[in-house]
Amino acid sequence: MDRAEETPTPVAVDPGRVVAVIFDCFGTLVPGTPLARRATDAGAVAGLLGVDPEAFHALLHLTFTERATGAMGDGIQVLRTLAARLGAFPSPADVAAAARLRRRQLRRDMRPRADALPTLVRLRASRYRLGLISDCGPEVPPIWASLPLAPLIEATVFSVDVGRRKPHPSLYWRVCDALAVEPSGCLYVGDGDSHELTGATRVGMAAVRLGADDPEATALVHYDHDTAWRGPVVTRLTEIPILLGADRGPTGEAPAVA
Ligand SMILES: [Mg+2]
Known part of the structure; x- marks a missing residue:
């Protein structure tokens, strides 16, 4: 069975169900190495x-x-x-x-993309729980901890700590456990490496590919890219709060911070 045949039908993004947003790191919140x-x-x-x-x-x-x-x-x-x-x-x-x-x-x-911090601030202000799943080597977790993004992400799962790479379900389950949310309440956002979008869909998350069109993104190194992804695509991180109607928040409250 080839990868295309294995690819599950993407779960539609239902903003009313989403209580947590799970991000990829390289190629998504930070650019990675061109x-x-x-x-x-x-x-x-x-x-x-x-x-x-x-x-x-x-x-x-x-x-x-x-x-x-x-x-x-x-x-x-x-x-x-x-x-x-x-x-x-x-x-x-x-x-x-x-x-x-x-x-x-x-x-x-790992200098954050220009729209990463504003996007995370907006989502937190709208009371979304935020998580990170990154396939990375041992050098990355301490660098992540020093980034301005780190305090905004409540649960981080690094492959090097788990001993598995995406799309293994254990990484998705681990971030859900840390946030005390169900996969069905999560929206996964990533550039699509490591078959991470189909992996998210397979555990029951909705998923969106960040297909950033800036020169930095198009020159990135890719590993095991989710080429068969048939689900939604955004070109900027700032589209994620809009997709979720984040001005209303996950339960309809006004955001605590503008
Ligand atoms: Mg990536």
């Missing part, structure tokens, strides 16, 4: 590790699932393992320097 910069960034880290830049870039891509499910350990262990697979055994100081550089690169690529 394709054009990916090789350069990997090459700079490879230089500190003393490995071939192109081979390191390719290995980073190939090991995404291992890194994003915690199977390769923390940021230092990841780089040490990748270097060893390429036949190099850099000193602890060189591995630490490479890990610092990689964190700086990720922090730069």
Whole structure:
């Protein structure tokens, strides 16, 4: 059975049922690494590790699932393992320097999209519960915690902590448990990587693809994209509160904050 045949019929977005909005991180709330910069960034880290830049870039891509499910350990262990697979055994100081550089690169690529903060503020003001599910490596959770978006998101689920990647249902269930909401009360919003939209639909959430049309978004690296998605698409995050009629709030109250 191919992916298209597996794709369930998307659940229609019924604003009256939605009490929580669950966001993806990379390509959705934050842009992530543009394709054009990916090789350069990997090459700079490879230089500190003393490995071939192109081979390191390719290995980073190939090991995404291992890194994003915690199977390769923390940021230092990841780089040490990748270097060893390429036949190099850099000193602890060189591995630490490479890990610092990689964190700086990720922090730069996690600068929130311009409409992310206003969208989250609007949704919280309208009393929606907010969650995050991200497929990510071990460097990402501490960087996320430092972002201005973090205090607005009540429940975060990172694949590296769960040991599973989207679209595994355990990640969706975990965010629902943390928010004390049912999947049927959730709207999932993501750019569609990791088959995350069909995964959300499969557990009973409504889902919307963010098909941002800005140059930053169209140049992103994609993993296991939800190419067969037949559900709703928005081009800006600010369309999400409008889609939900967020001026009224989930139960019809006026928002607490403008
Ligand atoms: Mg994404």
